[in-house]
Amino acid sequence: MTAVTERPRTTEAHLAPRAAPPRRRASPERVAAVLTVVALLVASVVALRSVEIDPARMLQSWSNAERFFGRVGAVEFPPLGELLQLTALTLGLVICGTLLAAVLSVPVAVLAASNTTPGPVWRAAARFVTVLARAVPDVVLAMVFVLLFSLGTLPGILAIGLHSVGMISKLFADAIEQIDEGPRTAVRAAGGTRLQQFTAGVLPQVLPSWVATVLHRNDINLRGSVILGYVGVVGLGMEMSFAFKSLDYGLGLGYALVIFVLCIVMEIVSSSVRAAMLGIAPTGRGLGDRVVRRATRRRAAGSSAGVVRETVGRAPAAAPASVDSMLRRPWDRTRVRNTSWGAIAVAVVVASVLVCDVAWSDLVTVWAGVPAVAVQFWPPSFGSYETSTMVAAMGETIAIALAATLLTLVASVVIGSLAARNVAPSRGMRSGMRLLLVGIRGVPEVILAIVLIVVTGLGTQAGTLALALGGVGLLGKLIADSFEEVSAGPERALAATGATRLQVYAGATLPQGTRALVGHTFYMLDTNIRAATLLGIVGAGGVGYYLLNASQGSNYGAVTAIVLMILVTVLAVEGLAMWMRKVLR
Amino acid sequence: MTPHADPSETVVSLEGITKRFGETVALDDASLTVRRGEVVVLLGLSGSGKSTLLRHVDGLERPTSGTVHVLGHEVTALTGRALRELRSEVGFIFQQFELVPSLTVLENVLTGSLAAVRGPRLCLWSYGRAARAEALARLERVGLLERAYQRADTLSGGQQQRVAIARALMQRPQVLLADEPVASLDPESSDQVMALIREIAVDEGLTVICSLHQVDLALSWADRIVGLRHGAVVLDTETEGLSKAQVMEIYGRVATSTDQMAAIELELAGDAVR
Numbered sequence: 001m002t003a004v005t006e007r008p009r010t011t012e013a014h015l016a017p018r019a020a021p022p023r024r025r026a027s028p029e030r031v032a033a034v035l036t037v038v039a040l041l042v043a044s045v046v047a048l049r050s051v052e053i054d055p056a057r058m059l060q061s062w063s064n065a066e067r068f069f070g071r072v073g074a075v076e077f078p079p080l081g082e083l084l085q086l087t088a089l090t091l092g093l094v095i096c097g098t099l100l101a102a103v104l105s106v107p108v109a110v111l112a113a114s115n116t117t118p119g120p121v122w123r124a125a126a127r128f129v130t131v132l133a134r135a136v137p138d139v140v141l142a143m144v145f146v147l148l149f150s151l152g153t154l155p156g157i158l159a160i161g162l163h164s165v166g167m168i169s170k171l172f173a174d175a176i177e178q179i180d181e182g183p184r185t186a187v188r189a190a191g192g193t194r195l196q197q198f199t200a201g202v203l204p205q206v207l208p209s210w211v212a213t214v215l216h217r218n219d220i221n222l223r224g225s226v227i228l229g230y231v232g233v234v235g236l237g238m239e240m241s242f243a244f245k246s247l248d249y250g251l252g253l254g255y256a257l258v259i260f261v262l263c264i265v266m267e268i269v270s271s272s273v274r275a276a277m278l279g280i281a282p283t284g285r286g287l288g289d290r291v292v293r294r295a296t297r298r299r300a301a302g303s304s305a306g307v308v309r310e311t312v313g314r315a316p317a318a319a320p321a322s323v324d325s326m327l328r329r330p331w332d333r334t335r336v337r338n339t340s341w342g343a344i345a346v347a348v349v350v351a352s353v354l355v356c357d358v359a360w361s362d363l364v365t366v367w368a369g370v371p372a373v374a375v376q377f378w379p380p381s382f383g384s385y386e387t388s389t390m391v392a393a394m395g396e397t398i399a400i401a402l403a404a405t406l407l408t409l410v411a412s413v414v415i416g417s418l419a420a421r422n423v424a425p426s427r428g429m430r431s432g433m434r435l436l437l438v439g440i441r442g443v444p445e446v447i448l449a450i451v452l453i454v455v456t457g458l459g460t461q462a463g464t465l466a467l468a469l470g471g472v473g474l475l476g477k478l479i480a481d482s483f484e485e486v487s488a489g490p491e492r493a494l495a496a497t498g499a500t501r502l503q504v505y506a507g508a509t510l511p512q513g514t515r516a517l518v519g520h521t522f523y524m525l526d527t528n529i530r531a532a533t534l535l536g537i538v539g540a541g542g543v544g545y546y547l548l549n550a551s552q553g554s555n556y557g558a559v560t561a562i563v564l565m566i567l568v569t570v571l572a573v574e575g576l577a578m579w580m581r582k583v584l585r
Numbered sequence: 586m587t588p589h590a591d592p593s594e595t596v597v598s599l600e601g602i603t604k605r606f607g608e609t610v611a612l613d614d615a616s617l618t619v620r621r622g623e624v625v626v627l628l629g630l631s632g633s634g635k636s637t638l639l640r641h642v643d644g645l646e647r648p649t650s651g652t653v654h655v656l657g658h659e660v661t662a663l664t665g666r667a668l669r670e671l672r673s674e675v676g677f678i679f680q681q682f683e684l685v686p687s688l689t690v691l692e693n694v695l696t697g698s699l700a701a702v703r704g705p706r707l708c709l710w711s712y713g714r715a716a717r718a719e720a721l722a723r724l725e726r727v728g729l730l731e732r733a734y735q736r737a738d739t740l741s742g743g744q745q746q747r748v749a750i751a752r753a754l755m756q757r758p759q760v761l762l763a764d765e766p767v768a769s770l771d772p773e774s775s776d777q778v779m780a781l782i783r784e785i786a787v788d789e790g791l792t793v794i795c796s797l798h799q800v801d802l803a804l805s806w807a808d809r810i811v812g813l814r815h816g817a818v819v820l821d822t823e824t825e826g827l828s829k830a831q832v833m834e835i836y837g838r839v840a841t842s843t844d845q846m847a848a849i850e851l852e853l854a855g856d857a858v859r
């Protein structure tokens with residue numbers, strides 16, 4: 001068909017007078033986008049020089065580190081009982097916070113999704129809440145709540161809960177927008193109300209993705225709970241911060257090690273819960289997914305079919321069923337499994353709430369204290385700090401993020417390429433690189449920063465290196481995945497002309513993957529800006545240090561001013577990233 | 586209102602319905618009257634306006650002009666609870682079944698009773714024992730009682746459509762609308778489903794409007810055939826003693842352009858092969 005229709009067209013073109021080849025019109029928006037990329041690249045190079053990362057100094061600090069570790073001696077751990085109690089407290093607090101966010105995000109997501117929102121005004125308001133919740137760091141929320149509630153678990157729960165609403169409700173709204181509208185129309189056609197259409201037609205479809213998002217967020221919150229300890233939220237993070245402040249490095253590193261192990265265990269648990277409860281295969285490349293996949297492979301080989309095949313193949317019950325006999329739901333494997341998972345979930349939730357020992361009455365009495373605290377936070381002013389110092393600190397934060405992103409990008413392109421199936425010279429190389437990426441992703445950035453601070457001393461170097469290293473885990477994986485997804489045709493065509501492996505990579509793989517590369521890098525920059533504002537809290541340079549200082553010195557006007565500065569920067573970068581993704585699509 | 590009340594009573598009437606979606610005209614001054622207990626087939630190629638017409642009967646679409654009366658109510662004037670009550674008296678069967686795949690068969694059937702209860706229902710037990718017993722009886726009627734506690738997506742296409750029929754029956758409807766109910770099914774399940782709809786229609790005294798695109802099936806199944814083309818009614822006749830050639834002739838007589846003729850000839854050829 002196509003050949004027949006195309007032939008006359010080509011003849012026509014052949015006969016037509018030869019015009020000048022059509023110039024590729026670059027839209028002004030595209031030009032601006034490309035110029036922005038170049039400007040950011042230049043800025044990153046400048047930033048890299050300004051944070052003073054050079055190999056000579058790093059070698060020198062490495063010898064520092066050796067001496068340091070000699071001085072610290074062995075890593076110490078607290079007594080087992082205390083350790084277990086602190087672990088339970090940290091887990092309970094994180095789970096309670098995530099649960100709070102999970103509940104709060106349902107109405108927000110319903111209002112924000114285009115197909116369930118009652119109107120554009122509601123939608124805009126919900127989107128605003130989502131963006132704002134994500135932009136205000138949970139540490140800042142924790143500072144405020146610590147002030148309101150004094151000690152206890154409530155500040156941590158509320159901080160995690162309110163901040164996490166941003167991510168959970170955004171992903172949940174996306175899931176709602178992607179549903180099959182059919183079942184919902186069916187309920188509508190049967191005379192269901194709007195609420196019934198949601199509960200019977202929409203909710204069952206999005207429940208699995210909602211649970212998966214919440215579990216994922218729980219992992220993130222556990223990593224983040226370390227930094228909450230620095231501003232007075234109880235748990236392992238707080239004990240660790242005390243240890244480091246009293247220069248008990250051995251104990252501090254012991255806590256860091258415990259948190260690191262806890263994060264990995266949690267990832268494995270949540271991955272297996274996702275796999276078992278939701279029937280979502282552990283396809284991810286995270287450490288948890290990998291372990292679960294390996295563990296279940298043997299079992300899966302025995303009974304190759306999943307749940308679905310099993311139930312389809314099973315013959316109806318031998319005894320003829322009647323309406324009366326069917327009124328009782330049989331205790332088949334599905335029901336036993338669902339019920340036991342439900343029971344475990346309830347037990348975990350109840351245990352978490354009990355462990356947290358929440359002072360519920362505080363939720364009522366706290367309102368009386370709000371005006372007094374609010375007055376302290378308003379108006380924003382830098383107080384005793386020079387404005388120029390503050391702006392310079394913010395600049396330093398941005399420089400850390402830019403420099404870290406550049407370092408991450410360079411390292412990730414190399415590692416990510418070698419981890420891509422169609423680029424790696426050998427299978428062994430690919431698996432090795434993939435494993436390396438997984439390993440890097442397993443380490444919480446804050447822990448990385450703290451260890452680096454111990455090694456290189458306080459300052460921007462530690463922060464930049466921590467972000468750069470941690471970023472490789474994510475960006476390297478994203479790059480490897482997008483390189484594997486490029487069309488194989490051009491690669492084969494180039495290989496057929498006798499091009500070398502490197503020529504195929506440069507001529508076919510890289511050009512096709514560039515667009516994704518740019519997108520992922522901007523995502524990385526967005527993440528790094530957020531993270532860089534917080535790393536200062538543990539002493540890794542930038543505005544975070546002043547944030548913590550202002551809060552501990554009861555200089556709350558300055559806290560507000562710094563938070564506003566962070567908000568503006570984060571939102572600006574997010575806007576820039578969104579614009580770039582749109583233009584360069 | 587009891588079924589079989591008055592055989593000559595008009596249950597559904599559409600008068601001069603025109604529906605535009607932007608520039609396209611989906612329905613062009615279409616009129617249709619259906620009496621109680623009639624089994625009517627809307628016949629036409631895809632894009633002829635069959636689905637849009639059915640959706641007007643259930644108040645899922647509002648006409649650009651014209652009026653729709655169903656069971657003595659002017660659908661076009663109803664809103665809120667009155668509209669929902671009318672919808673609950675009209676069952677709707679979809680081409681793609683539109684079950685919730687992750688819920689059990691029984692829960693899917695129970696969603697048919699949502700209009701009768703107030704507020705949301707979140708799990709099986711929240712519907713109450715009486716409703717569950719009724720839903721199981723409906724499932725027994727469509728021959729799927731044993732499957733009640735399986736997930737809907739573990740069933741074959743034909744079985745899923747039978748679940749959807751049970752769900753529609755759960756509404757205790759007076760009118761049943763079916764939009765290409767067998768277009769996604771293999772021939773064998775397709776025969777089963779069409780036979781089931783006809784049986785139930787007779788047993789429960791339902792008025793049925795069903796859209797189809799196969800002339801043969803329509804002739805053997807319906808009491809009356811209404812032909813649609815480009816949103817206009819071009820044929821409205823009893824099937825008694827009617828032959829396929831006659832249907833095609835009527836189609837051909839009102840065809841105005843050669844491409845429409847070609848479309849009909851294509852379908853004739855396709856039916857002959859089948």
